[in-house]
Amino acid sequence: MSSSSPVFVARLAGTAVFDPIGDQVGRVRDVVVLMRTNRPPRAVGLVVEVPGRRRVFLPLTRVTSINPGQVISTGLVNMRRFEQRSMESLVLGELLDRRVRFTDGSGEATVEDVAITKQRTGDWLVDQLFVRRRPERVAPLSLRRRGSTLTVPVDGVTGLARTDVDQGAARLLEAYENMRAADLADALHELGPARRVEVARALDDERLADVLEEMPEDDQVAILTELDAGRAADVLEAMEPDDAADLLNELPDAQADDLLALMEPEEAADVRRLLTYGEDTAGGLMTTEPVILGADDTIAMALAQLRRKELPPALAAMVFVVRPPTETPTGRFLGVAHFQRLLREPPHAAVASVLDSDSHWWLTPDAPVGRVTRLMAAYDFLALPVLDPERRLLGVVTVDDVLDHILPDDWRESHDESLAGEPDGTARVGSRSERSGPARDHMKQSGQDDGGSVSHG
Template sequence: MSAATRVFMARLAGTQVFDPIGDEVGRVRDAVVLVRAKGAPRAVGLVVEVPGRRRVFLPLTRVTAIDAGQVISTGLLNMRRFEQRAMESLVLGELLDRTVRFTDGSGEATVEDLSITRQRTGDWLVDQLFVRRKQPARGLSLRRRGETLVVPVGAVTGLAGSTEEQGATKLLEAYEDLRPADLADVLHELGDTRRLEVASALDDERLADVLEELPEDDQVAIVSRLDSDRAADVLEAMQPDDAADLLNELPDEQAARLLELMEPEEAKDVRRLLSYDEDTAGGLMTTEPVILGPETSIATALAQIRKQDLPPALASMVF
């Protein structure tokens, strides 16, 4: 096997995966490790996104090389959708930004990356962590961020602990180039607590775009746990028809409160759409149609629809 002896996992995000003859089969979206009570965590595989936005599991035993900018597999890829097991942890989704404590009692740090090394047995073990020390609050300090250092995995505790106080900065950095639909897939796969942490860290426009791509249950779970003012701001950034659909799924009292917090001009279109039953033409329409001239060809009209990234409900309603 010609894989690198040490691989930092956060740097693998988005890396292309190729089969032995050089055809791309997907891109790395995460890595799976087993965090054990004793001994170093063991890396068991990669989560790879293949065409169709499906995420599948690629065991590290089927990886023949990990080089700069590429992962080479044996070509044997199980296309069954990846499902995380109880004992497994996702590196990007769950371990980055986690708070750990130094075993020497010198304080706490935040995990920004971790490395795995291939052993003579063929196993890949997590051997080092790239961490940033947490600075104690000391009034107006000129040094805003703690020092970074690489430490052995045994030098800290808490890697397998609770996700409380876990941030989302590094995970979002790893996924900053993802389209909203792809980031929505990432959020859908996360646990409820981690999903909210990541959603809360997104700016209003980005979160609005991602919410529009999420299943209704996920939308409701996120918006219901946001601060009301923040939730109203995000609804304002959404397409009116998507915002109306989401409000329809919320309890009446909560939906009414969010509408009151929205800017009147933004809320007007949403209120109008909410006045229609969901299964009527009015309930399916958008308040922002694309208007084209009578001389416009069908091909140009379709191109304009795609360019505007319109909701599917409008795809056949261009005048």
Template sequence: MAAGASRVFVSHLSGIAVFDPNGDQVGRVRDVVVMLRGQPAPGAGSPQRERPPSVLGLVVEVVSRRRVFLPMTRVTGVESGQVITTGVVNMRRFEQRPSETLVLGELLDRQVSLVETGEQVTVLDVGIQQLPARRDWQIDKVFVRRLRRGKGGALRRRGEALTVEWSAVTGFALEEREQGAATLLATFERMRPADIANTVHHLTPKRRVEVAAALDDDRLADVLEELPTDDQVELLDELPDERAADVLEAMDPDDAADLLSELAEHDKERLLQLMRPQDAAPVRRLLSYEEGTAGNMMTTEPIVLQPDDTVALALARVRNADLSAPLAAQVFVCRPPDETPTGKYLGLVHFQRLLRDPPFTLVGSIVDTDLRPLPPETTLPAVSSYLATYNIVAAPVVDEGGHLLGAVTVDDVLDHLLPDDWREEAAQRLPIAGGPRAEGVVRYGG
């Protein structure tokens, strides 16, 4: 955006691509860093003509979901849904300083007051603008919504939305105990659960709890599965017990079991008792196996078909968008019942074989019986060797009676092979130098 051009509202920056001068993508914008200044006091009359808050830079997510700081002085343009930089990016992991505020993470959904009337409003967005003939940026506008209240002070309905000058509102510096998250959640709509989890991980503990409270059960379950263990336990502990049980029911049984295994025994049993019996049963089964074994790592919800089912039905099951890629790579053929633990396990059919045979073919006639299943006591090294030896991404786990208990997928194995803090480690693989933000830069575009 050229100097003096129209302002940009921060919500429109969320997730847009950052490019170097040669057109190569550097990353995506995840937040905007500002430094708040003093504001007029409530009831102070006409707004004071003081300089609005400075925009220090952008939080940009680069390779391996690493978040770095991009100073606004290195932004040469914001146009057509993209940010253009000078080509020099500091690769040091972004660490928020006490004097800094994140617009998306901390300012949106706050309740502030109009200076002239003292009326409470909710912040929906913040506008930033580049100063003429300079590379400095500042907040100049705030998009707010009035709160309409009925008798007794209860919120009645949405009030009028309006855009005001920054100096026309006050209260950003005050601590807010019960801040909403609806506007912040709107920026998550097109993000994958792993990216939302990365954003949530970098929020303050208070905001993490508020976001978790605002997410629906299914979405929160997806996000929890992608968070580091400490964050999972912290958020689950902050949820009311009934809500925590609902979220655990929405998680994959193996992920729910991994999370519950981190809790004290009495907390684990209390939540299991609150879960629906049909959801708690597979989780209990997983928890009964020793940690690091196939039985403990497996998912209890692979694709199971009966031998007289057709290839057409198998392909329809594989197309389920909710399935992970490793689970969709094969179907397991068993005698009834077809829910784990199943009837007698007969073998499996790989996805590629399903594509080669006519739709009316019975899966029982093309089943692969050569690949031996794993007993639930199989250790992690043995499971890893098994997947590598046979070049497969999921292995059947079968008990002594020949019943299919579940399947161990390659992502299950990786989760247990990698260190507990691998998500943080992955964000720090790029070489960095010591010193302040000005050091450790990588030059893009030559």
């Protein structure tokens, strides 16, 4: 018999986690459960995202209450990045969208949420599932209706622990809907390879392109090679040309050539051009899609271009002004118009009237990374133009491109202990060390009451 109300995990995702004095520690990103034979799965802790986009483990033994909108914790947490172990499953990452079968033989359903409930013993068990019935087959010309939803006890279905069937990813993506691309990339990195590909396939091209740009190269290659060739080419088209070129550089030449052949000719031409430059040069780092305008275009037009939501901040800092044509490689480069200067001038004025045409701060495509970084540091620019000998604009190197290049290859997975709150790498919240070995099966709540619930109403 349980001593608390059920907590539905999909509703728990994103909930703020606080320490005992009310300071926010992070946000819940998932729940870790142990799948057990002939017994309900046991929830052992929360995956909490703390500052620095690091995901750490918070044992449920150190959670004193779970209420709508907040989780209260106590104690210390090891700030090392959470690493999933072989016997563990992530509720949001792996159990949502899983297909199960009713034990009474009434058909199949898809898991849309999972409820955990604290028992009188202090253990948290998965005891209920919120599922949607899979409709029976209907005539080809009839409308297919969505199945009804219901809450069932966990022992009312079979197949929850299976990993050998495709799941889909609708509910998982719903839980991740408001994540930034970099955060979603981290979440996908934590999933198993098969589940990672399932989720990637469910993303639209633009969203997947944004996420791939934030992932380690190994993950990028693994996902792209699992997509069918046409879809892979569409995703490459949606990526920034420099990022697409970097990814193609990691593929076998034959595969890269096949994908380039499937891309739209104009998109492929930009990427092919970038592939001709060395990766340690300005040409290898640049993007070919900055904001480019002609000298007679107005400041109002420039501000409208800089206001585009999809434009990265570094590229929104300035407009590059050229003679026609305005597609790279452009006509002769005239200078840049800085965003702050544009804000101070009349909207009807021409961008040529506010140009910074200093001749010292541009790059040649063969300029080494060292020159790029020194020039950026000297002039405090977020982006620098790359020009050919005829002073035509070929592209732009941004500060984020430089940082990606000069940081260690594994920086996205770095265990930077400087984020920890204590000399030994711990901060106040809970301790992953408590979950090592068989003793984890005997973790008990230390006497505090749990209150509230997060439910489907």
